[in-house]
Amino acid sequence: MIDVLSGLVGSLGTASLHFLNFNSLIFLIAGTSIGLLFGAIPGLGGTTALALLIPLTFGMDKADAIMLMGGSMAATSTGGSVSAILLNTPGIAPNAATTFDGFPLAQQGRAGEAIGAAATSSALGGLIGVFTLILVIPIAKEIVLLFSPPEFFLLAVFGLCAIAVSTGTRLLQALIAAIFGFICAFVGFDLVSGAVRYAYGVEALWDGIKLVPALIGLFAISQMIDLAVKGGAIADEKIDIKLQRMSVGIKAVFKNWSTMLTGSAIGTFIGAVPGVGGTVAGFLSYSTQVQRDTNPDVPYGKGNIKGVIAPESANNAKDGGSLIPTLAFGIPGSAETAVFLGAMVLHGLEPGPRLLFEHEDVVFTLVLTLTIACVIATLIVLALARPMSYLTKVDAHILAPVVTMVALVGAYALQGEIGDVVVAMVFAIIGYLMIRFQYPRITFTIALVLGNITERSFFQTMGISDDSYAIFFTRNVSLILIALIIISLMIPSFRNWMADRSARKEEGSAT
Amino acid sequence: MSIQALPRNTLVGGITLILAGAIFLGLHAQEVHQSLLAIPAFIGWAAAIYATRPLVKDENHTALYFAFSIMALMIVFLHETYEYSGKLRLFPLMIGYAGVVLSAFDILSLTDTRLGHAITRILGAALDPDEIHVRKVTRELIVFSAMAAVVLCIYLIGFLVTTPIFVFLWMRLGGKKSIKACFYGGFFSLVFVYLLFEVILRYELYLGKIPLWAIDKFLP
Numbered sequence: 243m244i245d246v247l248s249g250l251v252g253s254l255g256t257a258s259l260h261f262l263n264f265n266s267l268i269f270l271i272a273g274t275s276i277g278l279l280f281g282a283i284p285g286l287g288g289t290t291a292l293a294l295l296i297p298l299t300f301g302m303d304k305a306d307a308i309m310l311m312g313g314s315m316a317a318t319s320t321g322g323s324v325s326a327i328l329l330n331t332p333g334i335a336p337n338a339a340t341t342f343d344g345f346p347l348a349q350q351g352r353a354g355e356a357i358g359a360a361a362t363s364s365a366l367g368g369l370i371g372v373f374t375l376i377l378v379i380p381i382a383k384e385i386v387l388l389f390s391p392p393e394f395f396l397l398a399v400f401g402l403c404a405i406a407v408s409t410g411t412r413l414l415q416a417l418i419a420a421i422f423g424f425i426c427a428f429v430g431f432d433l434v435s436g437a438v439r440y441a442y443g444v445e446a447l448w449d450g451i452k453l454v455p456a457l458i459g460l461f462a463i464s465q466m467i468d469l470a471v472k473g474g475a476i477a478d479e480k481i482d483i484k485l486q487r488m489s490v491g492i493k494a495v496f497k498n499w500s501t502m503l504t505g506s507a508i509g510t511f512i513g514a515v516p517g518v519g520g521t522v523a524g525f526l527s528y529s530t531q532v533q534r535d536t537n538p539d540v541p542y543g544k545g546n547i548k549g550v551i552a553p554e555s556a557n558n559a560k561d562g563g564s565l566i567p568t569l570a571f572g573i574p575g576s577a578e579t580a581v582f583l584g585a586m587v588l589h590g591l592e593p594g595p596r597l598l599f600e601h602e603d604v605v606f607t608l609v610l611t612l613t614i615a616c617v618i619a620t621l622i623v624l625a626l627a628r629p630m631s632y633l634t635k636v637d638a639h640i641l642a643p644v645v646t647m648v649a650l651v652g653a654y655a656l657q658g659e660i661g662d663v664v665v666a667m668v669f670a671i672i673g674y675l676m677i678r679f680q681y682p683r684i685t686f687t688i689a690l691v692l693g694n695i696t697e698r699s700f701f702q703t704m705g706i707s708d709d710s711y712a713i714f715f716t717r718n719v720s721l722i723l724i725a726l727i728i729i730s731l732m733i734p735s736f737r738n739w740m741a742d743r744s745a746r747k748e749e750g751s752a753t
Numbered sequence: 754m755s756i757q758a759l760p761r762n763t764l765v766g767g768i769t770l771i772l773a774g775a776i777f778l779g780l781h782a783q784e785v786h787q788s789l790l791a792i793p794a795f796i797g798w799a800a801a802i803y804a805t806r807p808l809v810k811d812e813n814h815t816a817l818y819f820a821f822s823i824m825a826l827m828i829v830f831l832h833e834t835y836e837y838s839g840k841l842r843l844f845p846l847m848i849g850y851a852g853v854v855l856s857a858f859d860i861l862s863l864t865d866t867r868l869g870h871a872i873t874r875i876l877g878a879a880l881d882p883d884e885i886h887v888r889k890v891t892r893e894l895i896v897f898s899a900m901a902a903v904v905l906c907i908y909l910i911g912f913l914v915t916t917p918i919f920v921f922l923w924m925r926l927g928g929k930k931s932i933k934a935c936f937y938g939g940f941f942s943l944v945f946v947y948l949l950f951e952v953i954l955r956y957e958l959y960l961g962k963i964p965l966w967a968i969d970k971f972l973p
Contacts, residue, residue: 298954414859414876418823421852425830428845437841440833463900470896470927471888639928643920644942650903651912651946655956660908667904671897678888679819680880697844704843735875742874 257606260305261614269306270611273313274618280314281321283641287334288318292581293461294645296454296588297652304589305607311585312611315578316368317619319557323360324627327550328353336557339524343542343549350545354627358491359547360554361623363502366495367555368616370506371513371562372609379598379605382570386595389571391702392713394594396723398696401573403730404515406685413734419676420685426451427693434701446661453584455653456690459666460683461581462649464673466642471674488624494547501531501548502555509556513563513576527556561612569593569605572695577684584691594695766804773797798825808864815890816880820859827852899923911961917943 260266273295280291291314299307322337327344340360347356389397406416429440430450441447495502505527512523531552532542540546560576567573572594574580583593591597591604598605653666676683689696707713714720759767777793802821809817831849834842862872863880906915917939924935950956960968 298949301954414855414862414872418852418855418859421827421848421855422823424848425826425845425852428848432841435841437837439837439841439845467896467900470899470923471892637928637930639924639930640938642927643923644938644945646900646903647912647916647919647942647946648949650907651916651950651958654907654912654959655950655954658957658959660959663904663907667900670900675819678893679816700844701840704840738874738876 253602253606254610256603257305257610260309260607261610266306266309269302269310270313270614271618273310274317274615275622277314277317277615278321278619278622281318281334281337282324287322287465288315289461289577289581290465290645291318292578292585293458294649294652296457296581296585297656299585300588300656304591304604307585307589308604308607309611311582312608313615313618315582316558316561316612316615317622318578319554319561320361320364320368320616320619320623323364323550323554324357324623327356327360336524336560337553339528339553339557340550342528343544343546346543346545347547347550352487352545354488355491355494355547356550357623357627358488359494359550360491361488361620362492362495363505363551363555364558365616365620366502367506367509368558368561369613370503370555371510371559372612372616373562374510374559375562375565375612376609378566379569379602382566383598386570386598388719389595391699391706392717393719393723394571395696395699395703396714396720396727397571397573398692398699400723400727400730401567401571401692402685402688403727405688406682407730407734412680412682415679415681416685419681419683420689423686423689424693424696426456426686427690428697433694433698446659450694451690452657452662452665453691454588454656455662455666456669457581457584457687458649458653459669459671460673460687461577463646463666463670464677464683466646466649467670467674468677470639470642488627491547491550492624495551498548498551501551504530504534505552505555506559509559510563512556513560514566523556523560524553527552558616562609565608565612569608570595570598572597572692574688574691577687580684580687580691584687587691592695760807762807763804766800766802766806769800770797770804773800794828805860805864808866808869810865813863813880817860817863820856820863824853824856824860827856899927907959907961909962911964912958913943913947914961914964916946 261270276291276295277288281288292311295311295314299310302310318334319336322332322334323340323344326332326337326340327348330341330345330348332338332341344356344360347353402420403417406413406420425440427450429447430438431448432439438448508527508530509523512526528549531548535542535548538546538548542549564574564576564579568579568583572583572592574583586593586597591601650663650666653662654660656662673683675681676686703713714724773793773796777790777797780790780793798821802818805817805821806814827849831846831853834845834849837845858872858876861869862876863869903915903919906919920942921935921939924930924938925932930938946958950958
């Protein structure tokens with residue numbers, strides 16, 4: 243126990259040193275500001291910000307890259323709350339629940355109060371999520387030791403199934419998107435035999451589909467294509483913005499500390515389940531608050547400040563939670579963490595057991611980054627809420643070409659190959675078609691990122707077992723994972739079947 | 754649904770699909786060149802779309818074409834996978850077959866039949882109707898063309914020339930902004946890209962085929 247603690251303190255100390263470097267701090271502040279900006283502008287979002295930032299980190303030190311991207315990841319939810327409160331348009335999906343009471347508060351001329359409460363609960367929720375991550379790291383190390391190739395293979399399958407299920411009404415399409423992601427991951431050198439597959443003589447494909455241009459295309463450019471196709475301004479320009487009494491909102495968070503703590507606990511737990519993400523965390527926290535508060539001073543939906551605190555603390559706390567499966571097992575908990583995982587791989591850091599055991603200082607650099615970024619994001623929002631609110635009115639026709647060009651330059655700059663621009667554009671079109679026909683991009687991305695690791699685990703398993711599939715059914719952890727896969731796939735089908743049955747019964751009784 | 758109740762197109766398409774499948778198998782048994790196999794395969798694919806179309810609501814037709822494209826991709830992938838041997842194809846084959854089955858379910862889920870409704874309910878495949886109508890195909894084609902043009906321009910004249918032109922034209926033609934606003938948009942995006950990538954990050958941005966040729970030709 244003492245060894246574990248001294249190891250943790252040592253890694254924490256090494257990680258802290260990065261924060262004494264002026265340049266690193268600048269990267270952290272820049273990342274946080276970019277995250278806030280992309281979070282605040284509806285239609286962009288944190289995944290777009292991360293995809294755009296990857297090429298900028300290429301020449302950077304690992305720690306600086308983590309600070310830039312981690313800062314951005316931690317700040318998007320805080321930024322998204324500004325547009326949710328002022329414009330009734332959530333900057334990103336996890337802020338959707340904030341609009342229920344945030345916008346009515348703004349309509350009553352209490353936008354400052356709502357933003358003060360949102361920013362403060364975001365910071366505190368984020369900090370609670372990060373501290374939970376710190377507490378879980380030693381336990382995660384012990385759990386990871388129970389895993390060998392069959393379990394890692396099944397865990398990857400479980401992660402994909404859980405994420406597919408979390409897409410709600412599009413489970414089938416999420417699974418197809420995952421299959422397509424695997425197909426893309428097979429292109430290039432086979433890790434086991436060294437043979438080249440599916441390259442069709444194109445030399446550029448021998449190393450496989452490059453992750454960074456693909457991610458830039460999938461998330462940054464495809465989003466711009468979608469904005470351009472839909473056209474028009476992002477937000478209604480007639481809305482008048484008044485910001486006063488932020489301190490009242492800050493005090494309200496401390497006054498309603500139990501709401502904030504419950505929201506943070508829900509956010510952390512939901513974040514740790516792969517794929518469920520901040521949107522569910524925000525809504526679940528909001529509905530829990532509504533159910534708990536049986537006799538509210540102000541009805542929910544009419545401008546109750548607790549209706550802002552509950553979802554905001556949850557959607558920021560989920561960041562720490564979602565990093566638990568990402569760092570410990572290499573299974574991303576959300577689209578953002580999937581892109582973040584891609585960036586880590588680019589810097590030679592393979593998330594999973596090796597990261598936990600060999601690069602603990604990197605893990606703690608990320609933990610500290612998230613902690614400090616939460617505070618910086620809140621301070622920036624409190625200080626610059628008014629200018630930020632004007633950014634939410636930027637027209638799509640100004641935004642789309644600029645972001646597209648920056649994304650294309652970023653795709654090229656990584657390796658200086660013009661072919662990467664083509665890859666980015668091809669994946670942008672694929673990404674757009676997935677948006678258009680409602681095939682979730684998250685399962686595609688995760689399968690693309692995890693494809694090689696999953697196939698390698700499968701090969702290793704077959705090697706260990708002399709090509710017998712029985713190995714999956716003779717190990718306790720494997721059996722648990724198989725049960726989880728089956729349950730995760732069965733639950734939505736069962737739920738849909740039950741809902742359908744009750745709907746038919748109601749129809750029958752009505753007629 | 755009985756055979757008599759099936760729409761005429763579905764029957765014709767179904768028969769054509771079966772014939773195309775038989776021809777494909779016959780040619781495959783004769784070990785003809787692969788490019789020849791593509792003909793009955795394409796005819797079968799087109800016939801399948803023709804057969805399924807009447808069973809799908811009008812607003813879901815584009816989604817149907819997309820689902821069939823995915824199915825075709827999965828089949829091509831499976832076919833390619835059989836070109837490899839032993840362990841090289843083991844995992845891809847599992848994925849490929851799963852893909853074919855799932856994409857078949859995807860196509861069926863779009864049909865306005867009892868089976869289609871059941872798949873939609875149980876597997877969760879409902880299309881959000883609000884998302885279907887917000888995009889127009891002509892506008893999509895214009896945006897895709899603009900994107901293809903920008904890649905071509907980058908290849909020919911490089912990033913630093915393409916950036917201001919692209920931003921200017923997009924703002925002017927797409928956003929109907931004033932010439933002054935478009936000029937500022939183009940100018941500041943060029944300055945931003947140049948400062949960020951060339952000055953701060955020290956990347957050497959691609960100059961373009963034509964400027965590179967000109968430099969090579971005219972500069973000593």
